[in-house]
Amino acid sequence: MTDTPTLRFLGAAGTVTGSRYLIDTGRLRVLVDCGLFQGYKQLRERNRQPFPVDPATIDAVLLTHAHLDHSGYLPALARDGFRGPVWCTSGTRELCGLLLPDSGRLLEEEAEFARRHGYSRHAQPRPLYTERDARDALGLLRDCDFDRTRELAPGIRASFRPAGHILGAAQITLEIDGVRVHFSGDLGRPDDALMRPPAPRPDCDVLVCESTYGDRAHAAVDPDRELSVAVRRVIARGGVVVVPAFAVGRAQSLLLHLARLRQRGELPAVPIFLNSPMAVDATALYHRHGGEHRLGEEECRRMYETAHFVHSVEESKALNRRSGPMIIISASGMATGGRVLHHIAAFGPDPRNAILLSGYQAGGTRGASLAAGAKTLRMFGRDVPIRAEVVQLQGYSAHADADELLAWMREGGSRPAVAYVTHGEPNASDTLRRRIQNELGWTCRVPEHLEQVRLDAQRPAASETAASPARSEGARHRTAPAARSRPA
Incomplete structure (x- = not known):
């Protein structure tokens, strides 16, 4: 003691x-x-x-x-x-x-x-x-x-x-x-x-x-424009956009930006799939906790209705048999597990497709390997070739950067010991x-x-x-x- x-x-x-x-x-x-x-x-x-x-x-x-x-x-x-x-x-x-x-x-x-x-x-x-x-x-x-x-x-x-x-x-x-x-x-x-x-x-x-x-410091980029440019480039060549995303937070942020792009006519009318039952349920929770975020009821509804929600394993497998163009948002955000691995295995070998990394990729994760330019990923006991375009989005972090952390410390209460x-x-x-x-x-x-x-x-x-x-x-x-x- x-x-x-x-x-x-x-x-x-x-x-x-x-x-x-x-x-x-x-x-x-x-x-x-x-x-x-x-x-x-x-x-x-x-x-x-x-x-x-x-x-x-x-x-x-x-x-x-x-x-x-x-x-x-x-x-x-x-x-x-x-x-x-x-x-x-x-x-x-x-x-x-x-x-x-x-x-x-x-x-x-x-x-x-x-x-x-x-x-x-x-x-x-x-x-x-x-x-x-x-x-x-x-x-x-x-x-x-x-x-x-x-x-x-x-x-x-x-x-x-x-x-x-x-x-x-x-x-x-x-x-x-x-x-x-x-x-x-x-x-x-x-x-x-x-x-x-x-x-x-x-x-x-x-x-x-x-x-x-x-x-x-986070790059000074417009997240709507950054996402629009990357997605439109892949869609133009008939490709599939796979977005590994954390089911809580990042998936909802991506849906919000896609909804805004679609409302302004800046996104072609291609199907968007949210393939994570947990992300689907988490998106509903954001509706119930409106006081914690910036969205009004109408924009929250549009975010919710932007994507087709995929629930069953059979629906998830069926996505891998589809051809593009389409957008798939799926967990996990650093490609450490979950349904997104099957999508990367299915679409990663095709250079028409793209994998968009939308957040921090911790060292040792498959996401970090993709960000570093890996040509293969070890998944399901085999090496999967990666020929798809890999894009690291800069405008979607949910973490404060160094300048923002220092400002939060400086502008807060008394100095700690x-x-x-x-x-x-x-x-x-x-x-x-x-x-x-x-x-x-x-x-x-x-x-x-x-x-x-x-x-x-x-x-x-x-x-x-x-x-x-x-x-x-x-x-x-x-x-x-x-x-x-x-x-x-």
Whole structure:
């Protein structure tokens, strides 16, 4: 049992996936985010390793949002002994109800496909978790409204603020006996076409900030024109446009822009298919949570009606037997799994076709290989030739870039004693760290995987102002706190 509150980085340190942060106060263990590691094999293998602390000793989980790199390990955590509440916004809870069972189902299907076709090194490959595990975990989710404070234990409070990015996405502030630790979550963009901008950064003593685009600025492009030029070029040659897209957020943004192009007569009358049951259901959720995004009822309706929704596996397979021109939007966004792999396998070998990458492609994913110019992709135990045109769209990111992250920090509340830069590839995180130090004058670090830091050194003294540079970062520890029983 620890005598001082600590923060331990169980994921998203040195990588853009696997978001997991453990707060241990000695009285309470709280996990902020419970994400899957994705991308490189050595990262994915962390999902199979025992969780760094006994899941049964974690008292609560707080989710910033529903994307799998933030929520996707929750079914395994619950299966292995976690029984506490999972606090999140209602939008996140509803999206997790789509994402987590779908993830479990895909994991089961991939394991069974690998077993049947013999391309796993295991004779009986097993999924990380099952659809049943995911549905069981959903029973732990509890709503916490934006801009409300919830007491987790005496002296320990949590509050959720809008982060933009996707439906339900939140920034989370934990106040622990007077020390305020703020987690940015994934921050959206101030001028996003779909989502409202993130709420300002609140006063905090410790900041944990994402850095997905910490080493770059987004290109100043018109997303409507960028999409129109790429699509019209492929349609003119009778090709098929395949768009790998995250089912939550990116799919809806693409539908919005396609609807606008079609309404203005800038898009030829070709069929558009949304081939992701989860994306179909998520699009309906955006209708029910109108207060979180910028769209009026009429534009929301047009977005919903732009595409033909594909539900069944048979309909999905039938698309691969069609000829172009047509547009297929399908998950997953980084081509790590899902129905889009079958479309890439079907249409990727034909140079008349195109694959449009619409967002960040983490290292080690098939999407990153495509962006780097790969001529083959390994899928379903074989190498698929890629002769289709590959286009990396620049105007569709749902993440704030480096300049937008710095503006959010600079224009927010009081200066933190220390900022930790996480959730980014090494160069992105370190580049943002240098800019924070040089341009804002803050103490800033990029933590290491499994590193533990003390929070008691960040406690504001009565004689200090919030911006006092006298606060030290505190000693660092690299060992886990001792296991202990859950409090009564």
